[in-house]
Amino acid sequence: GGLGEIGKNITVLEYGDDIVIIDCGMGFPEDEMLGIDIVIPDITYLVNNKEKIRGIVITHGHEDHIGSIPYLLRKLDVPIYGTRFSIGLIEKKLLEHQVKTPQLHNVSHGDRVELGCFSVHFIRSNHSIPDASCLAITTPIGVVFHTGDFKIDYTPVGGLPIDLQTIAEYGKKGVLLAMSDSTNVESPGSSMSEGSLTNNFTDIFKKAKKRIVVATFASNVYRIQQIVDAAKIFKRKIVISGRSMVNVVQVATDLGYLTISPELIINVNDINKYKDKELVVISTGSQGEPMAALSRMAASDHRKIELKEGDTVIISASAIPGNEKTINKVINQLYEKNVEVVYDKMQDIHVSGHAKQEDLKLMLTLLQPKFFIPVHGERRH
Ligand SMILES: [Zn+2]
Ligand SMILES: [Zn+2]
Known part of the structure; x- marks a missing residue:
């Protein structure tokens, strides 16, 4: 999910006997899906390989990234790692769905979580929700850098600017694959603060x-x-x-x-x-x-x-x-x-949470990845 569409984000990394899942969101029904309220990702592959799953790591607490967790947990018993606000929202959601899991883990920015052969580094970023993270995932064959939904905000309200220093350090050491939020790739300039x-x-x-x-x-x-x-x-x-x-x-x-x-x-x-x-x-x-x-x-x-x-x-x-x-x-x-x-056509009363062209260029310049996959966008993005 989340590729070629905006919504139901879920990404799976697999190496040897280990699987790590990034996000588990819900999608929004298309006009022709009459009578359907929510769309969830197809997790058949994960159910068939459940003994390999080491955990789910969460970039942030938006519905298109956490909304399907209750449905997944009904079939799979896996630990979930995320920053405090994301975990807080997931807890609330699981309570509403009456799904129990003792396996919710709070992570702070700067922490690393070891999941099988993967080491997941949570890096502070900016988005339209507190506590958003980029994930630098060290694998046996190189670093996979997932930006999560992000923007670059030098003057955020509450919280701190995105941790560009750490991102640059990864770029310097070498990034095998970057997966970057492409939602606003059609918008010139920088995203407003x-x-x-x-x-x-x-x-x-x-x-x-x-x-x-x-x-x-x-x-x-x-x-x-x-x-x-x-x-x-x-x-x-x-x-x-x-x-x-x-x-x-x-x-x-x-x-x-x-x-x-x-x-x-x-x-x-x-x-x-x-x-x-x-x-x-x-x-x-x-x-x-x-x-x-x-x-x-x-x-x-x-x-x-x-x-x-x-x-x-x-x-x-x-x-x-x-x-x-x-x-x-x-x-x-x-x-x-x-x-x-x-409303927004009349006066600036809203700013986007997603990086625009100049922010995306900065991210790519810092990361210098060998391979690149745009994520969080439709085909045209
Ligand atoms: Zn988001
Ligand atoms: Zn999103």
């Missing part, structure tokens, strides 16, 4: 006279932190809306990736105790998903939150290809209500 958004959020908050609703990906903890910080400055209370948003905010707060003073958060049932200009709602639904919180608000179908003329809705995300129609529908419904809508 998360830190570049701060002033734009401040401006929008400054101008807003009534309620603000911000829709973003639940896993984009750094974006949520920016909204929380703006809420604090402009003395607005925060309502967290949508199941995945509530889940991720809880994991991120518990593990220390998100800083929210408890008095800032209010229960959605108390929303009417506050004036409109004292509120910001952080919500799911940035892709126009029909059941998500924002779509319900737009359709006047949300049981607790009502949008009125003069409210501001910020859609802090870009459309995943295929979702444009549903997002447009939500935007139109919001305009119908005379709500101010701010």
